[in-house]
Amino acid sequence: MISSAIIPQPLARLPWRLIFLVTAIAGFGLINLYSAAGGSIYPWAIKQGAAFVLFLTLAVFLSKVREETVKQVTIPVYLAIVVMLVLTDLLGFVGKGAQRWLDLGIIRLQPSEFMKPAIALMLARFYDLLPAGDIRSFRAIWPAAALIGVPAGLIILQPDLGTGLMVCFAGVTVMFLSGVPLRWFLIPGGALAALVPIIYHFLHGYQRKRIDIFLDPESDPLGAGYHITQSKIAIGSGGLFGKGFLQGSQSHLQYLPEGHTDFAFATLAEEWGMVGGSLVILAYLLVLRWCLGVAAGASTRFARLSCAGLTAVLFSYFAINLLMVTGLAPVVGIPLPLISYGGSAVMTVMICLGLLMSFERQQRTGSRLT
């Protein structure tokens, strides 16, 4: 921690190591967006940079919020988001072939984004309220399952499978860490595996196609398998050190679709090679380690589970996007925050990090006070 007489105390108390890491990732992302636009800060890098500064500031403000306040607003905020999700499904207009936006007249809100941190906090709050002795009973299971299932179901209905899966993942991680007996994971896990063919049957046409293509991308190299094929070509042709800044042919000649959004990592790996790609993965891993460190060091059960849940949100962004881009998972529209162009992912990540920073600050100050 930096401490000096010159730097004011509130500023010095910020977790600079994390801010530095996040800024480094975002900076690399901006350089990549500059390249993806053919060597121009317009239209993406400039907007993304502004969004980053804005939401980093938001995160710093969030870090000032006390744990008690977070605890108090968790349930109302969660319920409000569920209501908004219902409204979105009912009233939301069709954008990108899916109903994901809630138009409030002034701004368009994507409630599913807010649900990602909210589900982590909500489940943490639930297990915080649950008496320790009940953790092995069914009472520890069904409310949690409902708390996850309702918003996740509403999101999948939009339809937005990727976000729905992320909400489930964050929720289930909190359940796992709360101490729910392992059989509650193993039995439904097995049942789910058995249900996969049936779920597959009920998937939307485009979702089902994405899974088909994932299982055999070469079956349709110019059609729906095009994304995965071109992404693998971009990464594979980058080699160890890449083709050089502004030299990526896959992205610059538009063979790589969505080269600035969902597949921005492929653009990056093409120009910076395996070395550049691995640096991004390493930076993310360090961020995740910091987050898990906060979770492990938290003194209250609510803080502990919240931190772990928020970390799970960050991790699921990272894992789903990179597994997809490298051809290890089907195409689901999950961006890589800070690297992919798009303000909402930056916002969600910064909300998560802001809350984590808040818990971390209270750990330090709290321990000092007690």
Added chain:
Amino acid sequence: MSRFTTGQADLVFSRRMLVVGGAQFAVAGALVGRLGWLAIRENDKYNLLSESNRVQLIIVPPRRGWIVDRNNKEIATNRSDFRVDLIPEQVKDKDRTVALLAELLALSPDEIDRITRELAAARTFQPVQVAENVPYERYAAVTVRLPELPGVQPSRGFSRFYPAGPAVAHLVGYVGTPSAEDYQRTKDPLFLTPGVKIGKQGLEKTLEPYLRGTPGGQRIEVTASGRLVKELDPKPDRSGQVVQLTIDAGLQEYVARRMGDQSGALVALDVDSGDILAFVSMPAFDPNSFSSGIGRTEWKMLSEDDHIPLLNKVSQGLYPSGSTIKPAMALGFLKQGVDPHTHINCPGGLRIGNRYFRCDDVHGSMDMHSAIERSCNTYFWAMGLRTDPEATTEMVHYLGYGEQFPDLPLTTQRFGTMPSPKWLEQKYKRKWQGYDSANTSIGQGYVLVNPLQLAVMPGRLASGKLIQPRLLLNAPRKPIPPVDVDPQHLQIVREAMAAVVNGRGTAVASKLPIDGVLMAGKTGTAQVFRLIQRKVANSNWALRDHALFVAFAPADKPRYAIGCIIEHGGFGASAAAPVVKDSMTYLFDPAKAMAALEPLEQQWGGTLAERNARRSAAFKAAAEAKAAAAAAATSA
């Protein structure tokens, strides 16, 4: 079960945190491993894919290799012509452009339909052919209006040109646009390039790998949507190899002209090397018109002709050898110990079994020399009965009749039959009879030979070497074994053949007009129709006998051998021998041979080219008149 306490919950939390942290670390590790797999292990594969995305190749077809004769005279070359192509990517208004081009170039509705179709299916920068072989005036008309025709690319291309036209038609064949099946079989992108021609027949087809060359390319960088980004350094094309033939182009053309309007084939060989100097089958089509796509009328004219100009008679025509078989037969007799001075009386025929075989004449007392000289059948019938037919026929086959020449680069080769008792047993399951010997010894019955064999047989007799006919001058030369007979026996046969032309023989009218050079030869007349009485001059061309002549010269120090067949030419001495005489003369004194040709061509009504032009004009006029009459009939 004990109650779960807060402390226990903390313990479970830390344990499970380890699991979660470990899982996250494992996923990150797997991702780095995956990057390594894609970017390092599979790097070559993806580099290639990325390059093939980035770079498109506009194929520049290579220039086809020339075919030249033994003296480097051109047999097949490339003539520059004008062509017009369309670059689909740059065309603004497809319908208007095609309509205007159709007007300027006078395109047929079929062509317009093809262009529209190809334009719709075209992929970005690969040009679509509009027209080739465009006359200069039309080409100029397109060039003038280029500013209003974006995407139209007038250029100079190359088309195949055969200076000697029909004279080399059956030798070199012709080239043509690759068919859809050709492309399906090879998947060669070159085949889709406008203006590319591949060998379709003859040497053009068999020598395709040498003649084609390597295509070059203009490499361009394009975006996924097909927009040109920049041009990269071009890859130069490599022209096809020049192929040098053993052919003497002057002789080839001379022979073709000397044949006149007759239907026949002639092969000339160098007797020491087996080099084929002339390979002529007449009449023939003009390979130049095949190369630029043959017209319907011309095709009809060629396919309706009873002289079958589309058939390569050298390699695919089979004929009874007639009496040309006799020198080879005689050598077979000698090998079996027949005394050449044994005399046999020819009373005008011979009874074999219950059938009387009639000779051409009453020759009286004949020995081997005079029997070859005068072509006495009775001598050969009688000797055939005294010797072993298996050994005799084997000698004839050994000298080339019925032999396949696998080294020749021919698309098809029909090699006929030289019958023998063994062959007959196998093929027809019957014993060799006296009349089989009789028929075979005068080259009738089952005997069928092609014109190549007609030249190889006298060539082997003349040089005493077991030569193989060759067409490629630079192909490796194999050692040539000597003919396995007593050289004195060969001398006896050669002298008899010399007497055929220079003594009191059947072809004395065809002595070479050159001092000190004697030609040796043997006539042959092959019955086409068994029922027709010999010597009856039949007015029906298709029923007349084939005339054959085999020869070599000079008789004392042989250098060249010629085999010739004139279909339905009648008696060998009258139709085939004069053609051979003039062709042989050409080899020693071209000027004298040309002098002999001129009066003949005047008599026939012009040179080969002039007569061909006149004939096709007449055919076209007749076809048009017929069409007009039909139209008049329907309208009336």
